[in-house]
Amino acid sequence: MRKGIGVYLHVPFCLSKCPYCDFCSFPGSREEDRERYVGAVLREIAEREFPRRSVTSVFFGGGTPSLLSTAQFDALLSALSSRFSIERDAEITFEMNPATADRDKLRALRSLGFNRVSIGCQSTSDAELAALGRAHTAEGFFDAYRDAVAAGFSNLNVDLMYGIPRQTANSFAKTLSDVLSLGPTHISAYGLIVEEGTPFFTRRDTLGLPGEDAEADLYALASETLRNAGYRHYEISNYARPGYECRHNLLYWRQGEYAAYGLSASSHFAGVRETNTRDLSAYLAAPAAAVSERTVINGADAEYEYIMLALRLSEGIDEADFRRRFGHPFRETYADKLAPYIARGLLAAGDDRTALTDGGLYLSSALLRDLLP
Numbered sequence: 001m002r003k004g005i006g007v008y009l010h011v012p013f014c015l016s017k018c019p020y021c022d023f024c025s026f027p028g029s030r031e032e033d034r035e036r037y038v039g040a041v042l043r044e045i046a047e048r049e050f051p052r053r054s055v056t057s058v059f060f061g062g063g064t065p066s067l068l069s070t071a072q073f074d075a076l077l078s079a080l081s082s083r084f085s086i087e088r089d090a091e092i093t094f095e096m097n098p099a100t101a102d103r104d105k106l107r108a109l110r111s112l113g114f115n116r117v118s119i120g121c122q123s124t125s126d127a128e129l130a131a132l133g134r135a136h137t138a139e140g141f142f143d144a145y146r147d148a149v150a151a152g153f154s155n156l157n158v159d160l161m162y163g164i165p166r167q168t169a170n171s172f173a174k175t176l177s178d179v180l181s182l183g184p185t186h187i188s189a190y191g192l193i194v195e196e197g198t199p200f201f202t203r204r205d206t207l208g209l210p211g212e213d214a215e216a217d218l219y220a221l222a223s224e225t226l227r228n229a230g231y232r233h234y235e236i237s238n239y240a241r242p243g244y245e246c247r248h249n250l251l252y253w254r255q256g257e258y259a260a261y262g263l264s265a266s267s268h269f270a271g272v273r274e275t276n277t278r279d280l281s282a283y284l285a286a287p288a289a290a291v292s293e294r295t296v297i298n299g300a301d302a303e304y305e306y307i308m309l310a311l312r313l314s315e316g317i318d319e320a321d322f323r324r325r326f327g328h329p330f331r332e333t334y335a336d337k338l339a340p341y342i343a344r345g346l347l348a349a350g351d352d353r354t355a356l357t358d359g360g361l362y363l364s365s366a367l368l369r370d371l372l373p
């Protein structure tokens with residue numbers, strides 16, 4: 001039996017542009033811009049050929065998808081439903097930022113079939129939110145969370161960030177405890193990355209960023225606090241109550257297959273990744289012909305990508321699955337490179353699986369560099 005696929009839909013509009021963000025997103029869109037964009041995505045859905053397999057997850061990401069109107073969400077989800085067979089218990093998520101959806105809209109989205117919402121919080125300190133240039137306050141986040149629960153959402157993710165300018169262990173501990181008091185099913189905690197080309201990059205020396213050691217301590221604080229509160233640390237940056245791991249993201253990490261629509265969106269089928277253009281005018285002009293990059297992932301690249309993604313997960317690499325995919329054993333093949341990490345307790349090698357330990361997850365990038373073919 002073939003496995004189900006995921007569907008991703010990118011919405012590139014935001015209230016304002018955060019100065020650290022290098023995602024494909026534009027601030028200050030007007031209603032007519034969003035309407036034109038949705039029209040283009042509907043054309044892409046109607047005209048683009050993707051395998052018509054059953055869908056186990058749908059993810060509206062961005063940008064800030066919650067800026068779309070209920071009617072626009074309805075049109076997009078209906079178009080996807082007529083194109084694919086979406087399983088009855090599929091996970092259907094949209095990302096939202098505070099102050100972009102009220103309780104009525106959230107109720108309407110719940111009735112449309114969305115059953116998971118991912119809220120961008122980042123921090124519950126207003127000073128840190130201001131330092132990040134976020135368009136909301138901590139109170140705005142709490143209101144958004146309460147509205148989503150009141151609208152009938154019981155599966156909620158909260159996005160957090162560590163490594164924020166002038167963030168301390170105490171302030172991060174307060175953010176974690178504030179969010180835990182709400183009891184979300186899932187929490188993501190990503191380290192701030194200062195990407196080249198962003199305003200933060202230009203000002204990086206004067207931002208008051210915590211150093212590398214302090215950042216590692218914040219990571220450890222998140223892991224310990226959230227695990228003590230009953231969350232599984234199932235991926236480097238992701239924590240879930242048992243059974244609430246994000247199915248859509250698991251598809252990415254397990255090299256599953258997914259269709260993707262919209263500006264800059266990437267799909268993956270049969271070892272081929274296709275990525276749409278980031279040029280909005282080009283996309284609007286020909287949305288079904290907007291693929292700007294096509295990569296065939298095979299041979300050593302496929303193997304490295306598999307290792308890189310599987311080691312992000314606490315379940316790690318399954319020997320049998322690896323051998324089935326690549327025709328040789330993982331542990332024997334990489335024995336020399338793995339040995340120093342096993343000796344330092346960063347990697348655990350059981351009979352069937354090899355996985356990073358809690359201490360190793362944070363250092364995964366160094367290990368992954370070593371494993372490069």
Ligand code: SF4
Nearest residue numbers: 014017018021025063
């Ligand atoms: S809200 Fe998210 S996507 Fe939008 S600008 Fe800020 S970080 Fe980027």
